[in-house]
Amino acid sequence: MKYGFSEKVKYLKSSAVRDILKVINQGNIISFAGGLPEEKLFPTEAVSQAFHKAVTTNRKALQYGETEGVTELRQWLANRMSNKGIERSFEDILITSGSQQAIDLFSRVMFDQGDVILAENPTYLAALQVFESYGTKVVGVDSDEDGMVISDLEKKITKWKPKCIYVVPTFSNPTGKVWSLERRKQILQLAEKYHVVIFEDDPYGELKFSSGDVPPPMASLDKKGLVLYTSTFSKTVVPAMRIGWIAGPHQIIRIMAQAKQATDLHTNSISQHALVHLVNDFDIDEHIETIRATYYERMLVMKDLLDRVDMDGLEYLEPKGGMFFWVKLPEGINTEILLADAVKEGVAFVPGAPFYVDNVKQNTLRMNFTNSEPAIIEEGMRRFVKVLEQNKTTIG
Amino acid sequence: MKYGFSEKVKYLKSSAVRDILKVINQGNIISFAGGLPEEKLFPTEAVSQAFHKAVTTNRKALQYGETEGVTELRQWLANRMSNKGIERSFEDILITSGSQQAIDLFSRVMFDQGDVILAENPTYLAALQVFESYGTKVVGVDSDEDGMVISDLEKKITKWKPKCIYVVPTFSNPTGKVWSLERRKQILQLAEKYHVVIFEDDPYGELKFSSGDVPPPMASLDKKGLVLYTSTFSKTVVPAMRIGWIAGPHQIIRIMAQAKQATDLHTNSISQHALVHLVNDFDIDEHIETIRATYYERMLVMKDLLDRVDMDGLEYLEPKGGMFFWVKLPEGINTEILLADAVKEGVAFVPGAPFYVDNVKQNTLRMNFTNSEPAIIEEGMRRFVKVLEQNKTTIG
Structure with missing residues (x-):
């Protein structure tokens, strides 16, 4: 049976982030991809x-x-x-x-x-x-x-x-x-x-x-x-x-x-x-303070590791809050292709392209720091840097 | 500020049932209007x-x-x-x-x-x-x-x-x-x-x-x-x-x-x-049996009272399940007008008109029997019959 969908269906796109999440949830991958809060902080x-x-x-x-x-x-x-x-x-x-x-x-x-x-x-x-x-x-x-x-x-x-x-x-x-x-x-x-x-x-x-x-x-x-x-x-x-x-x-x-x-x-x-x-x-403000402190600490861990990456043209803005680093890599690196390599190394992020309305910059990516403990951030960043090094050779 | 809504907004209608529910929840009215299950049966x-x-x-x-x-x-x-x-x-x-x-x-x-x-x-x-x-x-x-x-x-x-x-x-x-x-x-x-x-x-x-x-x-x-x-x-x-x-x-x-x-x-x-x-x-099937038995009893109470109404042209179909009686009154009675009288007497139902796609029959109404205990159904029906009697005189 062929079904006749509405015209609007052609505008429906599956979210790139959620599609990636589905895949990476299945393996032993450290994910900086989602926008997930830290489960351990849930006030169960x-x-x-x-x-x-x-x-x-x-x-x-x-x-x-x-x-x-x-x-x-x-x-x-x-x-x-x-x-x-x-x-x-x-x-x-x-x-x-x-x-x-x-x-x-x-x-x-x-x-x-x-x-x-x-x-x-x-x-x-x-x-x-x-x-x-x-x-x-x-x-x-x-x-x-x-x-x-x-x-x-x-x-x-x-x-x-x-x-x-x-x-x-x-x-x-x-x-x-x-x-x-x-x-x-x-x-x-x-x-x-x-x-x-x-x-x-x-x-x-x-x-x-x-x-x-x-x-x-x-x-x-x-x-x-x-x-x-x-x-x-x-x-x-x-x-x-x-x-x-x-x-x-x-x-x-x-x-x-x-x-x-x-x-x-x-x-x-x-x-x-x-x-x-x-x-x-329940003291929700005290709880929010705990969340802030935890996320701040994790942000600093990721920032420190980003600072140590030896790659000209890598840029980021230090977040004053929220859940993400937005990273620009040297021009010529396509982060959608980079993601495939990264997943092979056991780390994931979201390529920047889907966030663009127009004038897409393929060399951007988003990394979440709220859903991984500091030690995991360190290991994930080690894998990420390894992938960057490989790509530096490729484009260098 | 005048806001420019989408064209589709003109097709949005508030539900007649829910609008009535809002009003009658405020007073001492016995409501046969909603499609509410019995709270006392909730397996809290x-x-x-x-x-x-x-x-x-x-x-x-x-x-x-x-x-x-x-x-x-x-x-x-x-x-x-x-x-x-x-x-x-x-x-x-x-x-x-x-x-x-x-x-x-x-x-x-x-x-x-x-x-x-x-x-x-x-x-x-x-x-x-x-x-x-x-x-x-x-x-x-x-x-x-x-x-x-x-x-x-x-x-x-x-x-x-x-x-x-x-x-x-x-x-x-x-x-x-x-x-x-x-x-x-x-x-x-x-x-x-x-x-x-x-x-x-x-x-x-x-x-x-x-x-x-x-x-x-x-x-x-x-x-x-x-x-x-x-x-x-x-x-x-x-x-x-x-x-x-x-x-x-x-x-x-x-x-x-x-x-x-x-x-x-x-x-x-x-x-x-x-x-x-x-x-x-939890034994959900046993729970459903309790719901069925309770609603069946209430349906019979309402049916018995409907049978005793002395009004030529009043018709209904005995429900074999579900939550509602659908009642036809003699032609000439407009149940939207009747509802106003009914609310004054302290009882509510839903006029049938909004359920019609076309060929609206104004002399119909829907009554719910699941959300009222038998004694309340009796009192509500007493009020309802009183309103019918008044209207019989009007159209008689």
Whole structure:
């Protein structure tokens, strides 16, 4: 039987990262490829107690729930976001199945085929995938250390009349960059001037390494109802719960809730109730401090080893938070080909190409440091350097 | 700020049932409106233990998981479906966030704007909502006690060239009907003849009242890879988990998994692992027997009270399973208007109109009997009969 799929199916791509993950999970490979948090830090005892309370305290918690999400969780989030300067009532918050679903529902209610989205280049590839699954065109904006380059952004706004600017301004994926406050304000001013909505994706905001200040989320600077802000519990509690949220102008959140009702009625509410118990009974901030300290230590281990690589043209930016190193190798090295060699040596990373919107740089790659203990990072980097040495000979 | 939504937003409708539920949850109203299982039957102790095991046995269970779902759960489902004659490998099964998401993902990969879906009239309104959210046209097929009328189905297949036939053949929502084996076979033959895919929605299949046989699922009769079959744990365990599944031709399931990856990466895997423990440690069949017996008793209470209503033209079909009575009142009564009176008297139901694809019958309504104890059913029916009496005078 030949099946007649929808036209949109041609825009669906499997995620390169997840496809690689599938393969490498099968062997004895040290993986710097995924974006996985450290399992050993999962607060299993607290999570277990929270689920116990969620299941046994109130039978209503096991019944069908409201599409918008569990009110107490939304209230806690409203309060927590307020501490970061984002002033939103709980009614402006929709609980989603991870922040991935927030990106999808937003796309569903906002984009028609042919609509244009502006994004930093490179950027989070699974967001690109979702945008493109709706037949949109994503156009890359030049960026420097401080964020999108304002002149290029304005040029592209006027040329492309985009429906949305997608931003990951804090510990971005894949580059680990933090956009400056000045740049955040300038981007908002342009968005206001041209009436463009900003979608701020902030999965890593809690994972900062230094005690120094990080600029506030763009949503906290928004006075005109232009910014939608999404984040997740996947990096601070556990990913398997699939609990994220999105906050923004009520008019958009309301329509997204209607789309969500059609999509899956509501997000798993046992997990939502468990989170309510967890944030009440457990010191989540202390837990986040432990995560930060652990990831910071691992980042330094990887940085030290990267510094010791003897290869001209190898560059990276030291991440101030988040989960990744973004590495540039000398021109002429194609990291997709390099990956095949690396896997043979027992180490994996993600080639940079899929993160690019356009002007793909084949000599880039992303390495995760959060999911491997220091000794494993050392062994993995030893293997990685060996592969680099081999390739240096090839191109040298 | 005026936001530019996508064209498809105009097809999004809020569910009439859920909107009513929101209102009636606020007052002292006996509700026969929702499709809620009885909370008192939730196996909270077993669910709690299952979650405890899921959270504490294996940290990997708390990590990001595979889009297709937890393998052990898919294997258990493959085995369970096999007992009903549906032969599918676990690789032909995708775990979804409730069967609602199965309907949505299927629609996403199959339908383009203007595509036609044939459905019994009336049928499950939330499926209609999803189909229409993709800009499709749903065309109603005539049906009698045994299911879709074959001559009308063939006429409409040749006229409309539908992409899909949507069926709820076992304890259908809203009518509680069971389609005969003969009719199931004839529908399959037509689907084969014209190469049309069948989407079989079976949330209530486990909830049968008599010990007598119910015809097997249409998916079990399918030899040509034409039937997709979806069901859920919402009615047999708890709805708050949002765990459903869809089984069908691998080619379609694989593309749906790609769409799911973009949508929400994967379904809550703590709940999936908890279900694996639950089905191993807990006698789910005995539990289902308890649910059946309880619902059967409640159905009989409501039936007895319906039989005693003194109103010419009131008709219903005794449900052989499931959760609902579908009631026809004398022509001239508009149940949407009647609902307003009913809510004043402290009882609620769902007007039949939203379940209709076309040829809407305003004098119909759906009543749920599973979520109210017998004494509450009696009081609710007393109020309902009072409202009917008032309206009899009005139209008499």
